[in-house]
Amino acid sequence: MTDHRPLVTETPAEHPFAQFVRILGKGKRGARGLTREEAREAMGMLLDEQVEEAQLGAFLMLLRHKEESPEELAGFTEAVRQRLNAPAIDVDIDWPTYAGKKRHLPWYLLAARCLADNGVRVLLHGGGAHTAGRLYTEQLLELLDIPLCRGWGAVQTAMQQRHLAFIPLSDWAPPLQRMIDLRNTLGLRSPIHSLARVLNPLQARCGLQSIFHPGYQAVHREASRLLGDHAIVIKGDGGEIEVNPDTISHLYGTTAGADWDEEWPALAERRHVKPASLEPAHLVAFWRGEVEDSYGSLALLATMALALRGLGVERDAAFEQARQFWDRRDRNALSIA
Template identity: 75%
Template sequence: MTDLAPLTLTTPTEHPFAVFVRILGKGKRGARNLTREEAAEAMGMILDGAVEPAQLGAFLMLLRHKEESAEELAGFTDALRRRLQVPPLAVDIDWPSYAGKKRHLPWYLLAAKTLAANGLRIFMHGAGAHTAGRLYTEQLLGVLDIPLCRDWAAVQVAMDNRQPAFMPLADWAPAFQQMIDLRNILGLRSPIHSLARLLNPLGAKVGLQSIFHPGYQAVHRDASTLLGDNVIVIKGDGGEIEINPDTLSHLYGTTAHVAWDEEWPALAEQRHVKPASLDPAQLLAVWRGEQADSYGEKAVLATIALALRGLGQPREQAFANAERYWLNRTT
């Protein structure tokens, strides 16, 4: 009878990223938020490609389920900023555009063009047309003569020429774009959709953010305060940075680490009728002064005023300058 050799068992080494999945997913009593430092370490591993696909999916959906804290958002942003190599470009306004519009035309694009035509340096960024039935900034760049910039040199040229500079997220943060693209695999948007609004990669004087989900605007404002950024966060129309003139708007601001709140009343006495269809050519016609649109022009003026408010102008002055800027735009 032959003696069998004893079976040797080895315990596999735990993947270093597993600790972050465990922190978020350890059940109702055991789970907790990540600290800012933990969030930065976790996102750093993701950006460095040191995470397994299953871990990434679990991590993003656990964050989605519990909702991100201000400290987590700040930590994620820290990780990206440490890895970004960007030139020292002067920027007035960071303008993220990730939601797309489906009820009204994207009038915010005329606001951005007007501000740029009047000398303000605007950096816009977005992540493509990821949801059917919406109009996205990227789809309208050619119609409105807004430069599509594929590198930082092109961004500088556009801003020097008094145009908004739009650069796709994929060209400066490809790992973030890949996470956004997981939407059709995971079946839900990940927290990266909202995180992208915080990034302000060029350190603009003010960042404008639109967060559609109620109660989450203050979290983004708090995250920006932690990062030392000046911002205004609103619930913009359709999720884009655009004031809806038919409703009251609440502004969640932070300036020099001091948080503030402001409410702007509706600009229209009664709600406008939603258009039956969205025709991008109408944007160009209004820009050229060939056509009037009550809703659109009020939205443009209020959105220009929003940007000027973020740069420190009081509301009344911001609206007065918005009207002057609109009249002085180059058509």
């Protein structure tokens, strides 16, 4: 005999989060984007783990299909910041690193390290090695002697002692890390990869952002403007904050509620040939002055200049200061054991 489920005679109450899935997914004519307030409430429920698993997947993929708006990114960011409980830590540059590199080595890490050695306070944060075939910041922290901090207290100490810290997203926003980790379950990157670049959790003087896909740079700038942040958005190499010296770089800036733009010319006469493989030890040898690398030299100097530009230094002066920083680096600070 078959056991039958009991008949449902009363309509169950709708889940509170269902309204946000419906807003995004109600057909071609009925669907719309979230308002800033709706985005803040929806992200708050996600962060407080008040949603069902099916709702989470549906929400993320509907957003990915629609493409997130500046208002949504701003609302999401506000919800995250409201829940951080981070101490007041002085940071000059917020440096999100979530993409990983696959064509060139992560020269941006030498840039961040050199800036910090010269007193610029840099906060790096990332979401782990989530995509095969890429080289991530987390994999190079020990090699490049970048402090790994597993909490805000450790970040505060590292900033005081080294002006440099890396903190994993999983240690300050675990629900966001869980959403990023769904990448291999859903088959697509979720909008959290974009959101993480806007967050600037410690309200640094300048937030740097790299968005690889054309059109998204202006969206991110507008989100930062809505939040009242000072930020520069570029199309960095591979999606990381690293100026590609082989191409023209457009800076999408926002300061004190006003947008501004700059275009930096390519630094190389012709495109460099990408290396056959990515060997992290090459970064150390380059820092030590044991090898030369035309692409790496131009990329790290331009990336340092970008950060200095974010701190108010004009372009030409920023490049000159970057060269001075690099020339006086302690070549023995890095070594391969």
